[in-house]
Amino acid sequence: MKLSARVEYGVRAMSVLALHDRSGPLSLREIARSEQISFQFLEQIFLDLRRAGLVGSVRGAKGGYYLALPPGEINVGDIVRALEGPITPVDCLAGHQGREARCHRSEACRTRHVWEKLRDRINEVLDGVYLDELIGPAEGRLMVRAGNH
């Protein structure tokens, strides 16, 4: 029940990008330095973030990355899914939306409900926190956007 370092770094880096939103692209080398993350590892991470459409890039000198959407429109769930694929606590649930993957045993389905519920709550939390809430206002507490509790 752990998130990878990829995700942790990804979210941190994205929050830096959010802080400097609308001030031109930020180079990975800068982000890596300020967040104490391996530059080359961060490169890999941003390739995935770009492919997922969460960031845009400018190549060449003075280039870098920028948020593809306003900070208020990117949430942590988006980042996690871009870096780790669909969020699902057990593979049994991974079947493509509706078709049960390979849950042959009726036995297994006794426990299926728990994992489904768990998956849904995890997604709710992650999808409920947006980059703009992450960065400010300073010392600000996290607000739940969708008011789901």
Place this chain on the structure above:
Amino acid sequence: MKLSARVEYGVRAMSVLALHDRSGPLSLREIARSEQISFQFLEQIFLDLRRAGLVGSVRGAKGGYYLALPPGEINVGDIVRALEGPITPVDCLAGHQGREARCHRSEACRTRHVWEKLRDRINEVLDGVYLDELIGPAEGRLMVRAGNH
């Protein structure tokens, strides 16, 4: 963001134990067969479940395992923690209750709230489902015990 096979097997096996509660110990070989789990792997899992006090064991012929508590007093969170240790989505949070582990960067703490919230929701879901809800009544839907939403 995955649970291990250990946990999946553990919860399934425990639900079998709950089904046959108060009818003497059940041997691992039977459970392994009925749940299609490697017997020797299941042995390892049950050593941990016993050490955590969730099951008791009877050695020798006609021996086996039984629930150490009524099915209504063992929840999925107990099982997960017995088999995987404390539930925490990022290591940054793993510090022993109150002392922050090694969250030196003030940076990292921008994201800390999210992980804390996530950890808490995961624990809520897992701690909210008890073995007796898992096994019955047949086709019964999961009820939330603590009514937290």
Place this chain on the structure above:
DNA sequence: CATAATCCCGACTAGATTGGTCGGGTATAG
């Protein structure tokens, strides 16, 4: 144009983790 900065990307790797297996204990019912 030359150069440096920067993104892009496939291949590689050391170490940890996972999901087991193996071999041999010890206890107990019959």
Place this chain on the structure above:
DNA sequence: CTATACCCGACCAATCTAGTCGGGATTATG
């Protein structure tokens, strides 16, 4: 005494993780 069961440390192959490496393509600047 023997079969059945739990107990337990050691081992193992495959996979995953967190990087590293080397080079290529693109662009601002001098």
